[in-house]
Amino acid sequence: MTTMSLSRRHVMSALAASLATPYLVRPARAAAPLRVGVPIWVGWMPFWVLDKKGLTAKHGLDLNLIEFPVQTDARQALASGNLDVCALNTADVVVVDAEAPLAKVIALTNASNGADIVIARGVSTLADLKGKTVALEIGSVSHFFFASLLAKAGLSEKDVTITNMSAQDAGTAFAAGAIDVSVTWEPFASQGIAAGGTALATSVDTPDLIIDLISARSDVLETRADEVKRLLDAWFEALDFVGTNKDEAFAIMADHSGVSVAEFEGMWSGVKMYSRADNIALMGAAGAPGAYVGAVDATSAFMLANDLVPSVVPAAEIIDPALLA
Incomplete structure (x- = not known):
């Protein structure tokens, strides 16, 4: 293993058709390593x-x-073919697939339930952000998250004025007093707090x-499905280890964070x-799409309405749970 650091329509019928033809699992092992991008995010620390x-x-x-300290760099690397597999989120994959x-x-890795945060000083409500400068990573999940919060606040x-910074830089800049409002995620948000x-x-x-999720290039799934399936098996075993060996697992993940x-x-x-059971329920199966279909459609529609993508991406073009079984 080598570790490298670089500087996160008709849906039902179409999805059923796509799920009915899972990838052929090929036993041969490829000569080249499988390139897996892992942005810095608490929910992806089980990779380590x-x-x-x-x-x-x-x-x-x-x-x-x-x-990848900068999640949009990871997304671009997957889109350009410089990665085979990447940990991303729904909004990222919508951006990648909006063009092709x-x-x-x-697979779905986690849902954020408090770990994506707008941190501020000198303001007490979202409505108070009017006229303020906000640091966030443009085009990332932070951008999508913040746009949805603004809409809920009637803004x-x-x-606002948006300053483009990676999630890591936004947390660091806030902690240093260089910016008064940042949109970031853990482990960087805690620095600002x-x-x-x-x-x-x-x-x-x-x-x-x-x-959040694990995404793979379609061409990689056509040729290296067996390896990708074994990666998912290893991921779920790592999650099981976290559950049964909390002290050791948390020590590993805290050290990496x-x-x-x-x-x-x-x-x-x-x-x-x-x-894995959550994944099968949420992503669905042939003839029975899960609740994640609605999440993809809602994300895609919201991003189109806010000019974050040029077109809606149907859930059937994105979701593929064939390797979960």
């Missing part, structure tokens, strides 16, 4: 448990886990809006992790 506990070897995988059907959602992006910021809003206020175990536990409470 997978790495540290030898699950790559156990599942016969040759992985190149590539960490390049990627599929093959739009025209009412520790520096005196207030959580003006969190993803608790937008239930089921931010769903650069925080204490106690701090990481607080961050972990802000995500709802999805088991």
Whole structure:
């Protein structure tokens, strides 16, 4: 394993048709490592448990886990073919597939339940943001999250000035006092709160809006489905390890996050992790699409309405649970 760091229509009938033809599982192992992008996010830290506990070897995988401090860089790497698989969120895959059907959602990792945060000083409500400068990563899930919060408050992006920063930089800039409002996620949000910021809003206020996932390129699924399936098996085994060996798993994930175990536990409470059974229920099966279909459609429609994508992307073009069984 090599680790590299670089600087997160007719739906029912179409989805049923797509689910009816799962990928052929090929037993041959590819010579090149499977390139897996992992942006820095609390809900994806089990990838490093997978790495540290030898699950790559156990599942016969040759992985190149590539960490991305900037999530949009990971999304672009998947779209350009520089990654085979990537941890992203629903909004990211909608952006990738808005131009061409390049990627599929093959598993859901978690829902954000408080770990995406608007941190602020000097304001007490979202309505108070009018006329303020806000740091966030344009085109990322933070942008989507913030736009939805503004809409709920009766505001739009025209009412604020947005400064483009990665989630990591937005948290750091807020902690340093360089900016008074930042939209970021854990583990970066806690830096700002520790520096005196207030959580003006969190993803608790937008239930089921931010769903994180594992996405794979469609061409990779055509040729390397067996490897990708084994990656999912290793991921779910890592989640099981977190549940049964909490102390060791949290020590691994906290160390990789650069925080204490106690701090990481607080961050972990802000995500709802999805088991394999959760995935099968949410993503559905042939003839019985799950609730995630509605989440994709709502995300796509919202992003189109807010000029974040050029066109709606049907859920049937994105969801593919064929490798979950």
